Amino acid sequence: MQALHTAATGMAAQELNVQVISNNIANLRTTGFKRQTAAFQDLIYEHIRRVGAQASDQGTILPVGIDIGGGVKTVGTPRQMTQGTLSQTGNDLDLAITGEGFFKIQMPDGTFQYTRDGTFQMDNTGRIVNAQGNPVQPTITIPQNASGLTVNQQGQVSVTLPGAANTSTVIGQIGLTRFVNKGGLQPVGNNLFIDTPSSGPPQDGLATAEGFGTINQGSLEQANVDVVSEMSDLIAAQRAYEMNAKVISAADQMLQSTTALFR
Template identity: 85%
Template sequence: MQALHTAATGMAAQELMVQVISNNIANLQTTGYKKQTADFQDLIYQHIARVGAQASQQGTILPIGIDIGGGVKTVGTPRAMTQGTLSQTGNDLDLAITGEGFFKILMPDGTFQYTRDGTFQMDNTGRIVNAEGNPVQPTITIPQNATGLTVNAQGQVSVQPQGSSSLTSQIIGQLTLTRFVNKAGLQPVGNNNFVDTPSSGQPQDGIATLQGFGTINQGSLENSNVDVVSEMSNLIAAQRAYEMNGKVINAADQMMQSATALFR
């Protein structure tokens, strides 16, 4: 029976939905995480009687048709690139973006990855790096024993030089942000990082607060944009839909048993 296959596609779709929800909930406390959703489409139809077809020799047409659906398929798991709330940490190298943009990270193979996770540190040479030790771009090196590290809203990094009696800070570098025409087209690669794809468009570098770029906030981190209440509601709905598709399979199986019994 076709109903068996149709219900099976429904169960597979809801299983994927639960996987997406579980990943969202698992990353509830992940800095800069962007939640995913699951998008579905109905499968091709079997047209037993096409609507609008001729119904009789007198030229009448069918006002309605008989179309049997084949089930459901997953077409994508897009990310919601909405702003997460900010948490104050007080750490000088914790940076959060409010608005458009990603931090640009130089990888060991010379390629670039992009992130909203501004949990940065300083390595043994004084460079500002991410948790894996990869330098934030443009590469900025903090002088040894410098004090009063500040990063303003535009990404200018300033320090108080060692032994300086002046109250004026010295600018040692300028962080930039990168944005994309289609943020949802970025490909996640783990470690809170994304890479650009043909769907995302070419990366566009710029200065924070200018030309539509967001603002950099020192001493803060961007929280995940996962809404736990919404995720729990979606989880319940997916579970119930899975159960109902299972009941369809049981019903179809019982009908097949009844039909088989007629031939005994």
């Protein structure tokens, strides 16, 4: 009975939907996290009577047809790259981006990955690095005994050096990278993304330049997850799963009734 298979595809789709929602909720407090949604499409149809076919010898045309759907399939889990709210931390190396752009991180193998997580630290050589110890690009090294670290909205990093108490010295420039289709970036964990053919090539630039956002020192971007919306979606997914299970139960009862007629 086709209804059994159709309802089974619906249950599988809603199971994946719940997995996506649960990941969003789990990352509610993850810095720079971007929520995902599950996207679905209907499966191929069995055309028992094709709409527009000839209905009689007189040439009349069927105004409607009979099409039996095969169920549903998941076509993607697109990531919503909307801006998250900024949370003030007061830490000099906590940076948040308002607008377009990603921080560029150099990996140990020389490749680059990208993030909206500006929770940066200073390693034992004075370099500005992410939580995994990989340097932010371009690489910036803070001199020993420097004080008064500031990062302006353009990403310029300045410090006060010993013997120059009233003078700030620019020691580097944090860059930003943008993509034509930022939703096409591939997540790899640790709040990092890599570029793909879908995202387009990385476009390096500077904060406040045309097409790029600004950098905010002493702040972090929070996840763009709305817990109320996620809970509402979770309830809807659960009810959809239950209704598909009910269809399977109903189809089973119909098959039992049919079988009983032949006993």
